[in-house]
Amino acid sequence: MANIHDVAQRAGVSIATVSRMLSGENIRNRAAVEGAIAELGYRPNASARGLRLGRHHTIAVIVPDIANPYFATLVRGIEERVMTKGFRIIVASSDEQFTAEREVLGGLIDAVDAVAIVPAEASDRTHRMLADLGKPVVLIDRTVGDDPEFDLVHVDNAGGARMAAEHLLSLGHRRIGIISGRQETLPGQVRHKVFLDTLSSAGVQVEPEDTKIGEFTRSFGERAAQEMIAANTGITAVFVGNNTMAQGALLSLHAAGVGIPGRLSFLCFDDFDLAELLPSPVTVISRPAIAEGHAAADLLLARIDDLETGRQRKFMHKVLPVALTVRQSCAAPATS
Amino acid sequence: MANIHDVAQRAGVSIATVSRMLSGENIRNRAAVEGAIAELGYRPNASARGLRLGRHHTIAVIVPDIANPYFATLVRGIEERVMTKGFRIIVASSDEQFTAEREVLGGLIDAVDAVAIVPAEASDRTHRMLADLGKPVVLIDRTVGDDPEFDLVHVDNAGGARMAAEHLLSLGHRRIGIISGRQETLPGQVRHKVFLDTLSSAGVQVEPEDTKIGEFTRSFGERAAQEMIAANTGITAVFVGNNTMAQGALLSLHAAGVGIPGRLSFLCFDDFDLAELLPSPVTVISRPAIAEGHAAADLLLARIDDLETGRQRKFMHKVLPVALTVRQSCAAPATS
DNA sequence: CACGTAACTGAAAACGTTTACAGTAATTCC
DNA sequence: GGAATTACTGTAAACGTTTTCAGTTACGTG
Structure with a gap:
């Protein structure tokens, strides 16, 4: 060589x-x-260059689980964009663990130029850990701590939740359930709150027994739907906070023979493969994962550029639009 | 710092x-x-260490598209395993392009210790490029060139295709279609050939007009199914070579109102999310993507170890078992 | 006590690249 | 023609770490 x-x-x-x-x-x-x-x-030799220059043309990308289709697509979006500037990505899965994030980043921070992360926690300790890296960081979907010390990319959670609520209201639903993600996370909290607020301003309240809050996982979605079925409170529609929980909920509803939309209208945030092929093709709030990856990459590349030119720039907060994709999982509540 | x-x-x-x-x-x-x-x-400092030692504790993982759920899961399996040995992964998507593989590997080969790759081509030029890297390489799913100069991990394509053929035969199907991937690839070729051979040894031939061969993509699956529907040759069952093509085929069959399994029994290689929730839950040959990732990682880690101990070892060829997962997309052919 | 050996130490060089500084040659201007 | 400037060059040191080699100290044995 x-x-x-x-x-x-x-x-x-x-x-x-x-x-x-x-x-x-x-x-x-x-x-x-x-x-x-x-x-x-x-x-x-990239190592020699990186050592001498202190620049590596490498971005660390930390997501909860690379095998999750949403995150895999997000990573693809980041990869596509940074690759056009001669950068490559190091990928790690945190499994929603702060300790894993800290360990991974500690071991590779001097071999990368910047970090894109879907943080496991919204905590101050994550905020501090990321700030102490001394490298550009972009948060994706979720915030950490209180100070706006990082760039942030997320989808229009509020707009999506509002659309979802309005859609169910327009069909005449008044007894509605909700399955939400952890309230310490931006998507969990905003989707939940705005959905409830939108219903509320139309005079509709969601009952505590119709509310399930937990992890953005398939298994939580299964459990939440099972509990709703067992409670049998008469909800005519349910809004699920993301596609992974929705898949779990659909499995439980299917297993229990709950007809969609005949008995229960079903709407979720995020689309997923084959949603249109299900017995009742699912109505979703769809989001652009690739574009989100591109946006995160662009913010990081700009930050890296700033470091080299000495330019100071305020932290950016970029919100990507979502869309209501109406299929056939929602209908007016049955009158009997 | x-x-x-x-x-x-x-x-x-x-x-x-x-x-x-x-x-x-x-x-x-x-x-x-x-x-x-x-x-x-x-x-x-990882760069300084890597420079001095010529060892980086980093694995390059090249797959066709990280956003593809199968590959994302495979990458997860690799990540999990190498991480336990203090390694990290650099990921790149080749989009099935040899030139992208060559470019990516050229730029990072001196910053990694080994390469895991799902090669875009089975060609001699890929074989040469990988051999010239001078680093341990494990091929996943697909071979390159003729010489057994690399470790290889793949699933039991032959076993799976045989099971698929036998399942359809046992239900009484005699006019059967097949949608296969590119024949220069190990999965494309073996699944196709063994499926045909198994049918043949039971006295059943697949007609040329019932045979579609192309890319392992959703869009090719859509097109292939459309052509089969248009040809209307009377096939009572179809075997699809992978899950991505199968999803596309299902979309086309659904759009054309083809009843599964009433009019056409449907079976594919590889499972996918929500297969069990479709109007006719899909019968699949399921494979262990995580385990495949683990196996690839183990082979690479052993090779890296060999380099340090000076040990010589023959190239390994590891085959992982698949399973027939019977759901409801297959039935005996209608008698009318 | 003298000698040999084991265990540890620090200085220097290595890994491959970039770049500051001093030097040289060519060109331009007065 | 002489001085100033420009454009290029090579040497040496830098980046942070590892490891070879020469040196020192402590211990064990005859």
């Missing part, structure tokens, strides 16, 4: 001249150096 | 002594060094 010394010797110049040419400076005998590089198949 | 010089100064020893202690050697004043490390929050 050829190094810069080999190239310099072959071209009859110093290693400094080779390096300069690679950095875009003019040199006298460009042809000889280019020829040597091609003949030797030379590529600069 | 503290470096090893800071630690050495604070502990009153040389940097060599600090380094030795970190490498597990005995030193006289261990307490002082450990104390200095803790007080300064010192972590070794």
Whole structure:
């Protein structure tokens, strides 16, 4: 494997001249150096460059679980965008554990230029940990602590929840259930609150027994739906806070023979594969995961650029639009 | 950010002594060094270590598309396993392009210890490119070139295809269609061939007009199913070579109002989310993506170990079992 | 006590690259 | 022609870590 010394010797110049040419400076005998590089198949050593420059052209991407389709798509969006600028991504799954985040980032922070993270916790300790990294950070979907010390990208949770509530109201639903994610997370809290507030301003209240709050997991969705079925409180519609919980809830409703939308209208935040092929194709608030990844990447790349040019810029808060995708899982409540 | 010089100064020893202690050697004043490390929050610089050692504790993982649920799960399996050995993963999506693979690997090969790849091509040029990397490589699912110069992990394509054929035969199907992936790829070829051979040994032939071969994509699946519907040759069952194509085929069949299994029995290789919730829950050959990732990681970690101990070992070829998961998309052909 | 050995130490060099500084040659201007 | 300026060069040091080699100290044995 050829190094810069080999190239310099072959071209009859110093290693400094080779390096300069690679950095875009003019040199006298460009042809000889280019020829040597091609003949030797030379590529600069990334570790050496990173060590000398303190810049690695690498982004750390931390998500709860790379196998989750939403996060996988988000990562794809980030990858696509940073790749166009010669960057690559290191990926790690946190399993919603702060300790995993801290461990991973501690071990690789001096080999990356910036961090994109879907944080496990909204806590002050996460806030501090991220601030102490001394690298640009973009939060995705969720906030940490109180100070606006990081860039943030998220979808229009409020707008989506409002659309969901209005859709169910417009169909005539008045006894409505909700399955929400953890209230310490931005998506969990905002979707929940805005859905309730929108109903409330139309004079509709969601009862405590019709409210389930827990993890954004499939198994929680299953359990929540099972409990609602068992409680049999007469809800005619349910709003589920994300697609993973919704998949679990659908399994339970199916197993219990609950007809959708005949007995229960069903609407969830986030789309998922084959939603349109289910017995009652699911009405969803759909979001652009790829675009969200692109937006996060753009914010980080801009931040990295700022570091090099010495520019100071305020923290950005970017909100991506969502859309109501009406399929067939919602109908007016049965009159009997 | 503290470096090893800071630690050495604070502990009153040389940097060599600090380094030795970190490498597990005995030193006289261990307490002082450990104390200095803790007080300064010192972590070794990964780039410097990698440069000096030529070892990075990093694995490159190249898959066609990280947003594809199967590959995302595979990557998760790899991540889980290598992480237990202090390794991390750099991920890139090739979009089934050799040129992307070559570009990505060229840029990061000196920053990683090994490569796990689902190659875009079975070609000699891919074989050569991977061999020239001079690092351990494990192929996943697909082979390259002819020589067995790499470790390989794949699922039991032959076993799965055989089970699929036998299942349809046992139900009495005699006019059967097949939608297969590219024949230059191991999964595409083996699943196709063994399915046909199994039918053939029971005296059943698949007609050319009932055979569709193309990309392992959803859109190809859609198109293939559309063509089969339009051809209306009277097939009573179809076997689809993977889950992505199957999802596309299901969309087309649904749109055309083709009843499953009433008019057409449907069976595919690979499972997918919510398969059991479809109007006719899909019968699949299911495979263990996480376990496949684990197996690939284990082979690579063993290879890395070999490099350090100087051990020579033959190339491994690991085959993971698949299973027939019977749901309700297959029935005996209608008698009318 | 003298000698040999084991255990540890620090200085220096290595890994591959970038760049500051001093030097040289060529060009331009007065 | 001489002085100033520009454009380029190579040497040496930097980045943070690991490890070789030479040196020192402590211990055990005859």
